[in-house]
Amino acid sequence: MPELITSDGELIAEELASRGIRFQRWPARAALPTGAAEAEILAAYADEVKRVQSEGGYPTVDAIRLNPDHPDREALRGKFLAEHVHSEDEVRFFVEGRGLFCLHIGDEVLQVICQADDWIAVPAGTRHWFDMGPEPQFCALRFFHNPEGWVAQFTGDPIAQGYPLLDQLQAVAP
Numbered sequence: 001m002p003e004l005i006t007s008d009g010e011l012i013a014e015e016l017a018s019r020g021i022r023f024q025r026w027p028a029r030a031a032l033p034t035g036a037a038e039a040e041i042l043a044a045y046a047d048e049v050k051r052v053q054s055e056g057g058y059p060t061v062d063a064i065r066l067n068p069d070h071p072d073r074e075a076l077r078g079k080f081l082a083e084h085v086h087s088e089d090e091v092r093f094f095v096e097g098r099g100l101f102c103l104h105i106g107d108e109v110l111q112v113i114c115q116a117d118d119w120i121a122v123p124a125g126t127r128h129w130f131d132m133g134p135e136p137q138f139c140a141l142r143f144f145h146n147p148e149g150w151v152a153q154f155t156g157d158p159i160a161q162g163y164p165l166l167d168q169l170q171a172v173a174p
């Protein structure tokens, strides 16, 4: 049974911080149109990007967008849904849409729906999985140390199969 279900950003940040996960809500960019190009997004968030880089490095920053008509959406979803770790932090900021990060820390699993304006930093070595849903819809900034981008080591643990997916959680989210 869940111990806590909340959409309160400060409470989410506090609970995650106590487990070593950084979470922030950034001010919305009302002037940034939906579907903006990568350069436009990076320019709009230049100050925040600079701040994150000054705190943690991450020399490579890009913006990716996934839409429901992406031809590889099922394969991509399946890959991210298996529990894995990275040798570097997984740092994301959601410009549009949403995605579900599931963090396996000790005996706990924290399921965090990140949506527009949410920033999260999953530390290197943290067991986790991610659900973009059957109809992915998001645009996210990605901060990397490794210019090769997303590299994962899969744990082989089927734990993710026992937890609700993005769509199921959204249906009960407060």
Ligand SMILES: [Fe+2]
Binding pocket: 084, 085, 086, 090, 128, 130, 152
């Ligand atoms: Fe990951």
